[in-house]
Structure formats: structure tokens, C-alpha cells
Amino acid sequence: MQKPLAVLFDIDETLVHTGGAGGRSWTWAFDHLHGVAADIGDHTSAGETDPEVGRQTFEGVMGRTPTDAEMAALYAAYLWHLADDIRTSEGYRVLDGAEEALRALSDAGVVLGVISGAMEGAARTKMEPAGLGRWFVFGGYGSDSPDRTEATRAAIRKASLLVGHDLSPTEVFVVGDTPHDVTSAHAAGATGIGVASGKHSVDELREAGADAVLTSLTEAFPGL
Ligand SMILES: [Mg+2]
Numbered sequence: 001m002q003k004p005l006a007v008l009f010d011i012d013e014t015l016v017h018t019g020g021a022g023g024r025s026w027t028w029a030f031d032h033l034h035g036v037a038a039d040i041g042d043h044t045s046a047g048e049t050d051p052e053v054g055r056q057t058f059e060g061v062m063g064r065t066p067t068d069a070e071m072a073a074l075y076a077a078y079l080w081h082l083a084d085d086i087r088t089s090e091g092y093r094v095l096d097g098a099e100e101a102l103r104a105l106s107d108a109g110v111v112l113g114v115i116s117g118a119m120e121g122a123a124r125t126k127m128e129p130a131g132l133g134r135w136f137v138f139g140g141y142g143s144d145s146p147d148r149t150e151a152t153r154a155a156i157r158k159a160s161l162l163v164g165h166d167l168s169p170t171e172v173f174v175v176g177d178t179p180h181d182v183t184s185a186h187a188a189g190a191t192g193i194g195v196a197s198g199k200h201s202v203d204e205l206r207e208a209g210a211d212a213v214l215t216s217l218t219e220a221f222p223g224l
Contacts (some may be wrong), residue, residue, distance in 0.1 A: 001212065003223040004191070005104055005167060007157040008115035008152070009138070011126050013046070013198030013216075015098045018126055019091020021082055028056060028085075029077035033070075036061045046199055047178035049117035049142035054078070069127035080122050082145075086125055094130045095197050097218030102135040108224055111162060114139030115155045115174055115181075115182035117148055140164055148180060173222070179208030182211065193222060 009015055012022070023040050030038035042051045043060035054074050066074070073104045086092065103150025112135050118121040118224060120141040128134045142148075152174060160167050164222040174185035177198030182205060185192035194205030205213045214223040 001191075001223045002170060003108060004110055005081070005163055005171040006111045006113060006156075007173045007175060008113045008155050008159070008190070009102075009136075010174075010178075010181050011114060011116045011118060011123055013095070013177040014096060014175060014181075014195055015132060016045055016126060017088060017091060017095060019089040021075070021085040021089040021092065021126070022122070025078050025085050027052065027084040028081040030057070030061060032073050032077050032081075033073055034062065047117060047148070047176075047180040049146050049148055050075070050119045050122060051076075051146035052117070057145075059175045060112055065196045075119060077200075079119070079125065082122055082125050086129055092129055092131070096216045099130075099132075101221050104221060104224055106135060111159065112136050113155055113159055114141070115141075115176070117142040117151065119143040120203050148184040149187040152184045152190065156188055156190060165167040168222060177205075179204055184209040 016095060026040045027038055030036050038057050038061045040053050040057050043057040049202050066170050081165040112188045114123055114136045120143045121143055124133055138158045144154040145151045156172055169191055173193050174190045175193045175195060177195050178200055182192035182194050193213045194210035195217060196202045197207060202213050
């Protein structure tokens with residue numbers, strides 16, 4: 001594999017484990033706004049975007065479609081709670097090798113971006129306790145599109161604007177912990193690198209078609 005020009009990193013279970021801060025914050029938001037007990041795990045799966053998580057959980061617990069204003073209030077309440085929860089979350093940690101991989105890529109002249117299903121505000125918040133935001137100059141987020149492939153396309157478009165020309169699939173790597181991250185990378189026209197640091201195994205990521213799979217970011221990064 002040749003060295004990429006740009007690498008996009010997923011956040012949850014790829015760079016950091018938040019110790020459940022996201023799930024708790026959704027639960028708090030639903031309780032605060034609607035007085036209902038909501039568990040996003042009952043309605044969604046890992047790797048879904050925040051807009052999908054919010055909407056599907058709303059429909060699941062409220063039994064109806066949310067209005068635009070209700071979704072806006074939900075996003076705001078979620079983010080409000082997350083900003084506090086992330087600071088006190090006992091299980092919060094940066095995953096093994098993440099900072100070393102970011103440093104190695106940065107030192108090699110690779111431009112770094114975020115690709116996350118989290119809304120931009122939530123993505124930044126999740127990186128804040130560890131100061132990881134310093135590595136990323138741009139990104140694609142769940143707030144760019146509820147569809148992860150579209151959010152990945154948005155990130156690649158921003159990378160192309162930054163570099164000054166269109167980027168081919170071999171020039172952009174997407175790094176993520178779920179099969180959906182890998183298939184979205186391919187659909188958006190990027191190389192898909194799986195990291196088995198979340199709930200999905202090396203085999204599952206290979207089966208999703210990953211161009212390379214790492215057990216963790218402590219392994220040598222492809223192309224370096
Ligand atoms: Mg993830």
C-alpha cells in the first residue's frame with residue numbers, strides 16, 4: 001500500500017472509548033425533554049450516525065415521528081449533557097496506539113481528518129478530554145448527513161479542497177472499527193482500513209472488504 005495523502009479517522013472505539021457517555025447523554029436528553037426512559041441500544045447499533053440514533057430512538061420510545069423542532073431540542077440537550085458527562089466518565093480512555101499513529105501520520109506529511117457519525121459538536125466534545133482535536137484539520141460528521149457514506153463523501157470533498165485537487169481512492173484512507181465504516185469508505189471512493197478495537201473482529205472487518213485490518217492502532221500503519 002502506498003502512503004496516502006489524507007487519512008480520516010472514526011472516533012468511537014477507533015480513537016477513544018467514551019465509557020458510555022454518549023448513551024447516557026441520549027438517555028438524559030429524552031428524560032429531560034419528554035420524561036421517558038430511553039436506551040439507544042434498544043433501537044440502534046454501533047456505527048449509526050447521531051441523527052439516525054436520535055430519530056430511531058425517538059420513534060421507538062415516543063411511537064411517532066419527531067418534528068424538526070423536537071429533533072433540534074434533542075440534539076441540543078444531548079450535546080449539553082455530553083459536554084459534562086465526558087469529563088467525568090470513568091471509562092473514558094484513548095485507545096492503544098491512537099496518539100502514536102496520529103503523530104506518525106502527521107510527521108509523514110499526511111493530512112488528518114475526522115469521519116464520525118457523531119454530530120460535529122459531539123465529535124469535538126468526545127475528543128476534548130484527551131486533547132485529540134489538535135490533530136485534525138477538517139472532518140465529515142453525522143451533522144453533514146445522517147447517511148455515513150454521504151458524511152464520508154463530505155469529508156473526502158473537504159480533503160480535496162484542502163489539498164487542492166481531487167483525491168483518488170488510493171490517496172484517501174478511512175479508518176474505522178465497524179464493517180459499516182469500511183463499506184461506507186468504499187462507497188465514498190476511499191481505501192477502507194479496519195481496526196478491531198471495538199465490538200467487531202478482524203474477520204468481520206475482512207468480510208466487510210477492508211483493504212487492511214489492524215488488531216489495534218499499535219500495529220504499523222498501512223503505507224507508512
Ligand atoms: Mg466507531
